[in-house]
Amino acid sequence: xxxxxxxxxxxxxxxDPTVWIFDDRKLPYEKLFSNENESPSExxxxxxxKASMRWDREIYQQxxxxxxxxxxxxxxxxxxxxxxxxxxxxxxxxxxxxxSDIKSVTIQTxxxxxxxxxxxMQQAMFLFAKEGKPLKENGPVHLYFEDGSNKDEPITGVKRxxxx
Numbered sequence: 171x172x173x174x175x176x177x178x179x180x181x182x183x184x185x186d187p188t189v190w191i192f193d194d195r196k197l198p199y200e201k202l203f204s205n206e207n208e209s210p211s212e213x214x215x216x217x218x219x220k221a222s223m224r225w226d227r228e229i230y231q232q233x234x235x236x237x238x239x240x241x242x243x244x245x246x247x248x249x250x251x252x253x254x255x256x257x258x259x260x261x262x263x264x265x266x267x268x269x270s271d272i273k274s275v276t277i278q279t280x281x282x283x284x285x286x287x288x289x290x291m292q293q294a295m296f297l298f299a300k301e302g303k304p305l306k307e308n309g310p311v312h313l314y315f316e317d318g319s320n321k322d323e324p325i326t327g328v329k330r331x332x333x334x
Contacts, residue, residue, distance in 0.1 A: 254299060301305065
């Protein structure tokens with residue numbers, strides 16, 4: 171259940187998608203492939219205000235007490251256990267520091283290899299959880315593009331990303 175980033179990079183990386191459910195960078199399916207307008211809904215604005223208040227409280231508390239593990243609310247826990255989530259690849263690509271002369275990227279899967287450009291990889295997203303569960307069938311991740319161009323036919327069974 172791991173994915174490796176290798177090839178012409180300064181730092182080869184091994185990714186474990188099973189821990190991404192707790193990562194704040196994850197994006198819900200609805201936010202990524204929604205056709206709704208970009209203005210936040212009333213519920214999202216309320217969530218944003220609550221998050222802002224929590225942030226202010228945390229900063230105040232840290233100035234008084236040392237930081238402690240923050241628990242998640244019941245609502246957030248239910249969203250995590252039932253949600254479908256994506257992880258953007260851009261931060262992982264930046265961390266691996268690919269060489270400046272990269273010409274292409276090879277995605278190794280269970281079903282063969284796929285050649286992509288570095289530009290396509292910059293907008294790539296991994297689907298890692300569907301309905302709150304890790305992808306076991308054709309997993310550990312499926313590769314999608316932010317623009318939705320392969321929404322109906324993602325690259326499945328991704329095992330390794332090789333920068334050429």
